[in-house]
Amino acid sequence: MKSKVLFFLTFFAFATQGILAQSMSDAALDSLMAKMSVEEKVGQMTQIDLGVIAEGGICALKQPQQINLAKLREAITKYKIGSILNVGCGSGTISRADWSSLLQTIHKENKKLSRLQIPILYGIDAIHGANYTKGATLFPQQIGQAATWNPLLVEKANAVSAYETRATGIPWNFSPVLDLGRQPLWSRFFETYGEDVCLASAMAHAAIRGLQGDSVSSKYKVAACMKHFLGYSFSLSGKDRTPVWLPEREMRAYFLPTFQEAIATGAKTVMINSGDINGTPVHANYDILTTLLRDELKFEGVAVTDWEDIYKLENLHRVAANKKDAVKMAIMAGVDMSMVPNDFQFCDLLVQLVKEGAIPESRLDLSVRRILRLKRDLGLFSETMFANKDYPNFGSATFANLSYQTASESITLLKNKERILPLRDTKEKLLVCGPAAHSLNLLNGAWTHTWQGVDTTTNTPGKKTILQALQQQWGSAIVYEKGASLDALQEEEQLLGKAKTVDKIVVCLGELPCTEVPGNIKSLDLPEAQLQLVKQLAATGKPIILVCCFNRPRILTPIIPLVAAIVYAYLPGDEGGMAIADCLLGKVNPSGKLPFTYPAASNDLVHYDRKRTEDLDIDFSMNAYQPSFDFGFGLSYTQFTYTPIIISADTLTKGSKILVNCKVKNTGAVKGAEVVQLYYNDLVASITPSVKKLTAFQKIVLAPNEEQRVQFELDAAHFSFINKNNERVTEPGWIELLIDQQKKLIYVE
Numbered sequence: 001m002k003s004k005v006l007f008f009l010t011f012f013a014f015a016t017q018g019i020l021a022q023s024m025s026d027a028a029l030d031s032l033m034a035k036m037s038v039e040e041k042v043g044q045m046t047q048i049d050l051g052v053i054a055e056g057g058i059c060a061l062k063q064p065q066q067i068n069l070a071k072l073r074e075a076i077t078k079y080k081i082g083s084i085l086n087v088g089c090g091s092g093t094i095s096r097a098d099w100s101s102l103l104q105t106i107h108k109e110n111k112k113l114s115r116l117q118i119p120i121l122y123g124i125d126a127i128h129g130a131n132y133t134k135g136a137t138l139f140p141q142q143i144g145q146a147a148t149w150n151p152l153l154v155e156k157a158n159a160v161s162a163y164e165t166r167a168t169g170i171p172w173n174f175s176p177v178l179d180l181g182r183q184p185l186w187s188r189f190f191e192t193y194g195e196d197v198c199l200a201s202a203m204a205h206a207a208i209r210g211l212q213g214d215s216v217s218s219k220y221k222v223a224a225c226m227k228h229f230l231g232y233s234f235s236l237s238g239k240d241r242t243p244v245w246l247p248e249r250e251m252r253a254y255f256l257p258t259f260q261e262a263i264a265t266g267a268k269t270v271m272i273n274s275g276d277i278n279g280t281p282v283h284a285n286y287d288i289l290t291t292l293l294r295d296e297l298k299f300e301g302v303a304v305t306d307w308e309d310i311y312k313l314e315n316l317h318r319v320a321a322n323k324k325d326a327v328k329m330a331i332m333a334g335v336d337m338s339m340v341p342n343d344f345q346f347c348d349l350l351v352q353l354v355k356e357g358a359i360p361e362s363r364l365d366l367s368v369r370r371i372l373r374l375k376r377d378l379g380l381f382s383e384t385m386f387a388n389k390d391y392p393n394f395g396s397a398t399f400a401n402l403s404y405q406t407a408s409e410s411i412t413l414l415k416n417k418e419r420i421l422p423l424r425d426t427k428e429k430l431l432v433c434g435p436a437a438h439s440l441n442l443l444n445g446a447w448t449h450t451w452q453g454v455d456t457t458t459n460t461p462g463k464k465t466i467l468q469a470l471q472q473q474w475g476s477a478i479v480y481e482k483g484a485s486l487d488a489l490q491e492e493e494q495l496l497g498k499a500k501t502v503d504k505i506v507v508c509l510g511e512l513p514c515t516e517v518p519g520n521i522k523s524l525d526l527p528e529a530q531l532q533l534v535k536q537l538a539a540t541g542k543p544i545i546l547v548c549c550f551n552r553p554r555i556l557t558p559i560i561p562l563v564a565a566i567v568y569a570y571l572p573g574d575e576g577g578m579a580i581a582d583c584l585l586g587k588v589n590p591s592g593k594l595p596f597t598y599p600a601a602s603n604d605l606v607h608y609d610r611k612r613t614e615d616l617d618i619d620f621s622m623n624a625y626q627p628s629f630d631f632g633f634g635l636s637y638t639q640f641t642y643t644p645i646i647i648s649a650d651t652l653t654k655g656s657k658i659l660v661n662c663k664v665k666n667t668g669a670v671k672g673a674e675v676v677q678l679y680y681n682d683l684v685a686s687i688t689p690s691v692k693k694l695t696a697f698q699k700i701v702l703a704p705n706e707e708q709r710v711q712f713e714l715d716a717a718h719f720s721f722i723n724k725n726n727e728r729v730t731e732p733g734w735i736e737l738l739i740d741q742q743k744k745l746i747y748v749e
C-alpha cells in the first residue's frame with residue numbers, strides 16, 4: 001500500500017511541476033528573474049558553440065562530437081550559460097542517437113548544477129530541413145521554394161523542418177532568411193526568397209507558420225529566427241559582409257517588409273545582420289535594434305547576434321576600441337543574446353560593465369525576461385526533449401515525397417525549342433554529362449551536413465543524383481561522361497566520342513556549394529570550362545537540354561542560343577535528382593516561375609520592378625531592360641490563355657475593396673499548374689513609380705481544356721509605397737492592373 005501512495009505522490013509532484021512549469025506566468029518568470037544574480041542574468045544572454053564544451057580543440061573537435069564534462073560543468077557553474085548552438089565549428093552532421101546523447105548530457109548536467117534550474121536553449125541552422133541531423137529530409141533551398149510560388153507547400157516544408165529539428169531534440173531554428181535577394185552576386189542569394197517584396201513576404205509568412213504553428217510548446221514546432229535584421233543582402237560590392245549604403249526610404253520599401261510580415265505572423269526571435277549600414281554596424285545600431293525593432297515594430301522576441309559579431313565591433317568594424325566597449329555598445333543598442341560563440345570573455349566583460357554601473361541591471365532584465373519567456377513558451381521548463389517514439393515520420397518517405405513535390409514545383413522551364421521536352425521516345429540514347437550530373441552536393445548547396453556543404457562523405461544514402469534518377473527512369477539508353485568539373489574540362493575526346501553515338505545530350509551545369517564569405521565571387525559569368533563544355537557539344541549538332549543547379553543566376557547568355565531547352569532547378573535538395581529526371585521525362589509538368597530577374601550580363605543587374613529610364617531611340621538602348629529571362633517567367637508543357645480582366649468597380653473608394661477577376665484556361669493536352677500574377681503600374685506618384693510591381697498571385701492547377709475564374713480582393717494597401725517622408729501611403733490616382741497580357745485601369749481614391 002505504502003509503495004502505491006509513494007508512487008502517486010511522486011507522480012502528482014512531477015505532474016504539478018510539469019503543469020506549473022508549462023503555465024509559468026509572466027509574473028512567475030519575473031519572480032524567478034528577481035532571484036537571479038548578475039552573473040546568472042549574463043549567463044542567460046550568452047550563447048556558445050558546441051565546440052566550447054566538446055572534446056578537442058575549437059574548430060578541431062574529436063569526431064563524432066562528444067561532450068567534455070569538465071568544460072560543460074565550467075560553462076554551467078562558472079558562466080551559467082543559457083544557450084548553445086550548432087555542431088561545433090568545423091564539424092558536421094550528427095546522428096539522432098548522438099544528438100540525443102549530447103543533449104541529454106547537457107540537460108542532465110544543467111539540472112544537476114544550475115542553481116535556478118533554468119533550461120539551456122539549443123539553437124541550430126536547419127535552413128532547408130534539419131541539415132545537421134543524419135537522415136533528415138533535405139528540401140530545396142529557399143530560392144527554389146520561392147520559385148514554387150506555393151506558400152502552402154513552403155509552410156508544409158517548414159513544418160517538416162520543425163518536426164525533424166524537434167526530433168533531434170532542438171527547439172530553436174535559425175531560419176528563415178528574410179533578407180531580400182536584390183543582389184544576385186551575393187553568396188547567400190540562394191538562401192533568400194528572391195527579389196520581390198510581395199512574393200518573399202508571402203513566403204516569410206508561410207515559413208513562420210510552418211516552423212511555429214499555433215504554439216511553439218508543441219513537440220513538433222520550434223521557435224523561428226527571422227534573419228538577418230536588417231539590410232544584409234544588398235552590399236555595394238555584392239560580396240558578403242561588406243558595407244551597405246541604404247537610404248531609409250529604400251530600406252523601408254524593400255528590406256523591411258518581410259520582417260514586418262514575420263513579426264505580424266508571430267516570429268519568436270530575430271538574428272542581427274553582421275554588416276554595417278551607412279557606416280554603423282547593425283550590432284551597434286540603437287536606431288535599428290531598439291527604435292525601429294522594438295518601439296516601432298513592437299517586436300517582443302529575442303534578438304540574438306550573428307557569429308562573434310559583438311567582438312567584431314572591435315576587431316573588424318573598429319567602432320569599439322576594445323571588447324569591453326564593444327559589449328557595452330551592443331547591449332545598449334538592443335542585443336539580447338550574444339552568439340559569442342567560442343569563449344567566455346563576453347560574460348566577464350558584461351558582468352564588469354554592470355558592476356561598474358556602466359550598464360544598468362535593468363537593461364539586462366529586459367533581455368533576460370525575453371529569454372525566459374521564450375524558454376517558457378517552448379515548454380523547456382517542463383520538457384527539454386521528447387522521446388524518439390514521438391517522431392515516427394522522421395526521414396520518412398512521406399516527408400521525402402513532400403521534398404520531391406517542392407523540388408518538382410520549383411523547377412523552372414526557361415526554354416523549350418520545338419517542344420523537345422518532355423523526352424518521349426525511350427528508345428533514344430541520351431548522353432548525360434556535366435559537373436552537376438552525378439553529384440548530390442551540387443543539388444543541395446551549402447548548409448548541408450556541413451557548413452559549406454562540400455563534404456561528399458556525409459550525404460544521405462539512397463538519394464539519387466540526376467544521372468542515377470535518369471538511369472532508373474529511362475533505362476539502359478543512358479551514356480554518362482562527366483566532361484567537366486566546375487572549372488575544368490575533362491576527357492574531351494572521350495566525351496565527344498560518346499556524343500556522336502547518342503540522340504540527345506543532357507548537360508548539367510552547377511556551382512560549388514558555398515555560403516557567406518567563402519561564397520564570394522567576382523562575376524556571375526560561368527566558369528569558362530562549363531561554357532566550353534556546352535559549346536563543344538553544340539558543335540556535334542546533337543540537341544542539348546541544359547539543366548542548371550546554381551546558387552545564384554550565373555550568366556547563360558553565351559550558351560542560350562546553343563541549347564534546345566533550359567531547365568533551371570536552383571538547389572533542389574535531396575529529391576532534386578528525381579524531380580529533374582521526372583521533369584525531363586514528362587512525369588512532372590514544370591510550373592516554377594523565376595523569383596528573380598535573370599541577368600543577361602554580370603553587370604546588367606536590373607530588377608523587373610525597375611524605374612523608367614531614358615531609352616535613347618538608337619539601335620541599342622543601353623538603358624533598356626534586357627534580362628535573359630523576366631521575373632515571374634517559366635514555361636509549361638501545356639499552354640494557358642487569359643480572358644480580359646473584370647473589375648467589381650472602376651474606382652477603389654476609401655476603405656473599400658475591389659474584386660479583380662479573370663478566367664484562365666488550359667488549352668494544351670496535359671494538366672498543368674499556372675501562377676496567376678497580378679501586377680500594377682502606378683501611372684503617377686510622388687516617388688518614381690516602378691514600371692510594374694507584383695501585388696498578388698495565385699497558383700492554380702488545370703486539366704486540359706479546364707477553365708477557372710481567378711479572383712483577387714484588393715484594397716488600398718495593395719498599392720501602397722514608401723513616400724519621401726518614409727511613410728507607407730497609398731496616393732489617389734490611376735492604376736493600371738496587369739495580368740498576363742491583360743490590362744485594366746482603375747482609379748484609387
Ligand code: GLC
Nearest residue numbers: 086125174227271306307516
Ligand atoms: C552564420 C550565419 C547565420 C547563422 C549563424 C549560426 O554566420 O550568418 O545565418 O545562423 O552563423 O550558424
